[in-house]
Amino acid sequence: MNSRMNLLLLLLPLCFGIASSAAIAPDTPSFTASELDDIETTAVLLLKNWSTHPSFDSPAITTEGSAGSSVPLKKTAVPEAFAQSTMCLDGSPFYFYIREGDPTKVALFLQGGGLCIERKDCEHRATTSQGSSEDWEEELYEENNILSQDPSNPLRNYTHVFMRYCSGDTWTGTNTLESGPGRFSLYFSGHNQVAAALSHLQTSLDFGSSPDSHFFLSGASAGGIGTNNNCDFVASTLGPLVSVKCSPQAGLFFPSNTTALWQSRMGISSLTTNQIASIYLSRMFAASLDVSCAAAASRNGDPQSYCWEGSYLTPHISTPTLVAQNFWDQLQIDNILCLQDNLDRAKCTKEFLSDFKAHTVGQLTSLSASQPLGLFLPSCFTHTGNLCLFNNGGDEGPTVVGGTTYLDSVRAFVEEGELTSKVDECEGEGGDEEYVPCNQVCDMHCG
Ligand SMILES: *[C@@H]1O[C@H](CO)[C@@H](O)[C@H](O)[C@H]1NC(C)=O
Ligand SMILES: *[C@@H]1O[C@H](CO)[C@@H](O)[C@H](O)[C@H]1NC(C)=O
Ligand SMILES: *[C@@H]1O[C@H](CO)[C@@H](O)[C@H](O)[C@H]1NC(C)=O
Numbered sequence: 001m002n003s004r005m006n007l008l009l010l011l012l013p014l015c016f017g018i019a020s021s022a023a024i025a026p027d028t029p030s031f032t033a034s035e036l037d038d039i040e041t042t043a044v045l046l047l048k049n050w051s052t053h054p055s056f057d058s059p060a061i062t063t064e065g066s067a068g069s070s071v072p073l074k075k076t077a078v079p080e081a082f083a084q085s086t087m088c089l090d091g092s093p094f095y096f097y098i099r100e101g102d103p104t105k106v107a108l109f110l111q112g113g114g115l116c117i118e119r120k121d122c123e124h125r126a127t128t129s130q131g132s133s134e135d136w137e138e139e140l141y142e143e144n145n146i147l148s149q150d151p152s153n154p155l156r157n158y159t160h161v162f163m164r165y166c167s168g169d170t171w172t173g174t175n176t177l178e179s180g181p182g183r184f185s186l187y188f189s190g191h192n193q194v195a196a197a198l199s200h201l202q203t204s205l206d207f208g209s210s211p212d213s214h215f216f217l218s219g220a221s222a223g224g225i226g227t228n229n230n231c232d233f234v235a236s237t238l239g240p241l242v243s244v245k246c247s248p249q250a251g252l253f254f255p256s257n258t259t260a261l262w263q264s265r266m267g268i269s270s271l272t273t274n275q276i277a278s279i280y281l282s283r284m285f286a287a288s289l290d291v292s293c294a295a296a297a298s299r300n301g302d303p304q305s306y307c308w309e310g311s312y313l314t315p316h317i318s319t320p321t322l323v324a325q326n327f328w329d330q331l332q333i334d335n336i337l338c339l340q341d342n343l344d345r346a347k348c349t350k351e352f353l354s355d356f357k358a359h360t361v362g363q364l365t366s367l368s369a370s371q372p373l374g375l376f377l378p379s380c381f382t383h384t385g386n387l388c389l390f391n392n393g394g395d396e397g398p399t400v401v402g403g404t405t406y407l408d409s410v411r412a413f414v415e416e417g418e419l420t421s422k423v424d425e426c427e428g429e430g431g432d433e434e435y436v437p438c439n440q441v442c443d444m445h446c447g
Helices: 003-019 033-050 080-085 119-125 190-204 222-238 273-285 291-300 304-308 310-316 330-337 350-368 406-416 429-434
Strands: 073-077 095-099 102-110 139-142 158-163 213-220 242-249 321-324 373-377 421-423
Touching: 033 273, 033 330, 080 190, 095 190, 102 190, 102 222, 158 190, 158 213, 190 222, 213 222, 222 242, 222 291, 222 304, 222 310, 242 406, 273 304, 273 310, 291 304, 291 310, 304 310, 310 350, 321 406, 330 350, 350 373, 350 421, 350 429, 373 406
Parallel strands: 102 158, 102 213, 213 242, 242 321, 321 373, 373 421
Antiparallel strands: 073 095, 073 139, 095 158
């Protein structure tokens, strides 16, 4: 019997394991050690090309300000009490980058940049500035997104916090010096770093102590995943005087009920890509999961780890949220779901693309009717490329959906508390819009 068959036989009982897990203690994943090993093997095969996507070079941050952006974000140490629980992957200290503005208003951005999947890429990451603070500059600028100093940025006068990504854990990890190091002898502290930032703001600015305080949380890609995962945590930590708003950019990993095209060839079709990724990653990171989502998972007899990923988590986010997401997330499609390497030259079919869009748009649209969820969904095939506030790189204007830009949507959200639902309705040639992007501008050089 070949190893694929073995895997199939091992995973079959898993379906039943999940179905009957309702009675198991809520925080215990209902998997045996050998089932977890098989999930790990699959997850690594499935996700490995996600760790090294070329769009993770973060062109958005620079060390030189342009004209009119003269005030840098300054490297700032974490509070002493958090020093032991917030290290970067390699154990070096974490730092915030802060630009002080209005002390009653804070905009915080979670940087993206892939994630740690397997030993090889995690260990490599720990030697770079995406896993170590060793070479972090004293000052930075981030001028095309929510921390831009452009006069038309509605968050222009907020206190700005740039969270540089060195945990590889999509901002969900909870490793501490006492509990860690974790997997591969590395530290996964992304969630703790968010907690440290809130504490720092509360202590140094007395943030959250006066009524009419505002907090805007956003992030792109891995930072978008982190935005979803930390949104309600931020709101509950900051307390009732602070109006919290969240906006994940390209953070929907994955659309509901996604199955990678080649998964069945591996003999694994009993779990979705969403579930495989969630189980493996949240275990590796010791992920802090949304409290109401985890409780709902227990009630449904699902592993709580399912809450790591966007389609399972989003229905449980109660803080007002503006989702910016393209119809076709190119990173997911090219590097994970239809990856040629994994598929022996098979193509990502029209059916697959049209299902992918239907799942992305369908779930978000239906949720926006029943919870405080705004949408900015362009008919584009790209990852984060067009999902930022300012186009600082090209001649073309910004991506427009239903007459509105993402900047317009953020402005209405920030200034009026209004959540708009913008879902592209452009027309493709010959009805191709079910699987062919039809927005006129899908690249704003957002990084
Ligand atoms: C996927 O990753 C492998 C190495 O892990 C690499 O050889 C291959 O070129 C990658 N494929 C793509 C499409 O990036
Ligand atoms: C920021 O503050 C300046 C100076 O007080 C003011 O002119 C401007 O309108 C403010 N911008 C926003 C977006 O609030
Ligand atoms: C996912 O699939 C299950 C089973 O087919 C279905 O009950 C559920 O509604 C689907 N979820 C979404 C969000 O489409």
